[in-house]
Amino acid sequence: MLPIAHRVRTATDFSHTVRSGTRSGCRNLVLYAVGTGAGRPSRFGFIVSKSVGNAVTRNLVKRRLREAAASALVKRPVGVDVVVRALPSAASAGWPELSSDFERCLASSVKRFSKDGGRKGDGR
Structure with missing residues (x-):
């Protein structure tokens, strides 16, 4: 479980990250980072809609994504807000595949907004 300080919780923060952040997509998820x-x-x-599957499947996907986020938190403890939208194919993906997609998309998004000098999305 991620501590409260490390969770995006309000609709305003979700929409700011999705609209202002860099977007990176993989087979199983789309990741926005700012x-x-x-x-x-x-x-x-995390955004896991009903198109991913039933409640049991959605919760499994969310638990896996939270674990991937917790491991990413060790590498990047400060400076980034991330919203992950799971795609329907995430339901059939195993842990290694979902984890590698998460890491690949996060690295790509962070690299993109770091290239901009951190300006994108900073103006809250």
């Missing part, structure tokens, strides 16, 4: 500055903790939010 730089928040070095003084703020990294936060993660």
Whole structure:
């Protein structure tokens, strides 16, 4: 479980990250990331709709994505807000595949907004 300080919780924060962040897609998920500055903790939010599957399947996907986020938090404890949208194919993906997709998309998004000098999405 991610601590409260590391969760995107409000609709405003979700929409800001999705609209202002860099987008990176893989087979099983779409990841949006926005730089928040070095003084703020990294936060993660998840969107897993009914198109992914029934409640049991959606919760399994969310638990796997939360675990991937917790491991990413060790590498990037500050400076990024991330929203992950699971695609329907995530329901049939195993843990290694979902984890590698998450890491690949996160690295791609962070690289993109770092290239911009951290300006994109900083103006809250």
